[in-house]
Amino acid sequence: MATYNHYYELPVYKTCRAFRKKISAIARKNFPKLEEYHLKMQVLDSSRSITANIAEGFGRLHYQENIRFCRQSRGSFSETLEHMITAYDEKYIAREILSEINRDCLKQLNGYIKYLKAAKLGGNNN
Numbered sequence: 001m002a003t004y005n006h007y008y009e010l011p012v013y014k015t016c017r018a019f020r021k022k023i024s025a026i027a028r029k030n031f032p033k034l035e036e037y038h039l040k041m042q043v044l045d046s047s048r049s050i051t052a053n054i055a056e057g058f059g060r061l062h063y064q065e066n067i068r069f070c071r072q073s074r075g076s077f078s079e080t081l082e083h084m085i086t087a088y089d090e091k092y093i094a095r096e097i098l099s100e101i102n103r104d105c106l107k108q109l110n111g112y113i114k115y116l117k118a119a120k121l122g123g124n125n126n
Contacts (some may be wrong), residue, residue: 009021011107016050016073019105023047023080030093039090043083049076050105063120067113074109 007013024044031040050073059071081101088098 004058007055008118010112012105013054013058015108016054016105018101019077020047020051022102023084026084026090026093027087027098030090030097031087034084035092039083039086043080043087045054046076046079049073050080054109055101057100063116067116070109070113070116074090074113075105077106077109091108 004010008017013024024047027043029039031043053069053073053076057066057073060069081103084093084098084101087093088095
């Protein structure tokens with residue numbers, strides 16, 4: 001695996017950032033005013049948490065802490081997806097929009113966690 005100097009160079013970060021931007025655009029365009037401080041804020045916060053946790057974990061410089069923050073990122077992805085399912089159930093978004101939500105972010109997070117676990121076992125970085 002390549003060496004990265006900054007979290008924003010990581011492929012997983014780039015994919016999750018694109019996901020966050022897409023979710024933000026959907027929420028801003030489709031959610032009604034009455035959800036401004038409820039569902040809309042929850043989906044924006046949880047989607048932002050995905051990339052924020054990747055960044056924080058990367059900055060910890062220890063495999064185990066990085067793994068922990070990536071797991072939190074994965075949880076934030078699941079939370080975001082659940083909020084989007086709620087938006088669909090409330091008829092704020094169409095099934096097509098829900099179907100377009102890319103789950104590559106989750107796949108890459110799982111792969112990155114797997115890599116970090118292997119690196120932890122092979123290295124001496126706590």
